[in-house]
Amino acid sequence: MSGAEIKVDEFTPTLVAIAARLTDMSPVFQDIGEYLIDSTKQRFTEGTAPDGTAWVPKSQATIDAYRSREAKGGNAKIDFRPLFGASGSLSSNILYEAVEDGVQWGSNMVYAAVQHFGAAAGELGVTSSTDKNGRPYTVASPWGDIPARPFIGISDTDRETILADLSEWIKDGS
Numbered sequence: 001m002s003g004a005e006i007k008v009d010e011f012t013p014t015l016v017a018i019a020a021r022l023t024d025m026s027p028v029f030q031d032i033g034e035y036l037i038d039s040t041k042q043r044f045t046e047g048t049a050p051d052g053t054a055w056v057p058k059s060q061a062t063i064d065a066y067r068s069r070e071a072k073g074g075n076a077k078i079d080f081r082p083l084f085g086a087s088g089s090l091s092s093n094i095l096y097e098a099v100e101d102g103v104q105w106g107s108n109m110v111y112a113a114v115q116h117f118g119a120a121a122g123e124l125g126v127t128s129s130t131d132k133n134g135r136p137y138t139v140a141s142p143w144g145d146i147p148a149r150p151f152i153g154i155s156d157t158d159r160e161t162i163l164a165d166l167s168e169w170i171k172d173g174s
Contacts, residue, residue, distance in 0.1 A: 021170070028169035029103040032162055033096030036105045039158050043151050044091040047082055050153030055082040061144055082149050083115055090115060106152050118148030 047055045058080060066078045066086070083090055089109055096105035106112065114124070122140035130136050154162070 018170075024100045025169070026098050026100050028165060029098035031169075032165055033098045033103045033105055035161060035165070036103070036154075036158065037094050037096055039155070039161075040094045040105065040151055041091060044081075044083060049150040050155045050158070051150075052155065055149040056147040058082055059144065083151065114142065114146055116148065116150055116152055119146045121145050 043050070049055065063078065063080065069086075070078060079085070079088075090107060090112060093107050093109050093112075094105065095108060096103055119142055121142060121144050124141040126138055126140050128136065128138045
């Protein structure tokens, strides 16, 4: 039998360096977090879910509510795109946190989950109060059905990019 003799001692420094890099992968996860923010914000521009399906358009009731507020001089510019309200807060508040062994990203807006997963009218409860004239009123939350419009997730392109970033980082650390 022909062969070659390999001594583990020859590889120890390289294996130790690889192990050290794999215990704290936060640098590559920071890069991936930045990428995921950009990719998620691009979904708002395109109006699509991570799987490429188009978001359900705004309902006529929502458009009418914006028009009513606008007519009353309120701060309610009408943006007909799904998930774009008067403030644009949801699309601009996409954040990430990278740690040694992963990255999380999403939105810190209180209504982000409802917009992402959807909700049935009244599913979040009912609020009772009085108006400025002392008259009682009750409001269901949400006041109408909100269809799911997923914006957080990994598309096929995202997956390929993340795998390429990880491979490159493991290979040469850049």
